[in-house]
Amino acid sequence: MPGTGHRDIAQPTFIAGLIASVKFLDAKGHQLGGQVTSGGNAVAIPAGTVSLRFGILSSEATPTAKDGDLRIQLESGTTAHDWMRPDNTSLKGGV
16 A cells, blocks of 8 residues: 555545545645545546655644444445455554
């Protein structure tokens, strides 16, 4: 990962006011092209992408506390698959 092709975000669970986002970064950590957001369209991976930055964004003017389970997957392509629990669930994530 990140590879080539298109990426989309699958979010089978929904919490009002929250949006998942993935940005494509070059070797210096600068954003390349647009970002993929939940509920948006699949985006082609820009040339030069070496890493991804995942974020949870608030779509509320004044964010409020949320409670629930987010089950988000970055999909290779445009087809959503069944959610699978990651092998590594630490805050630093897997390698």
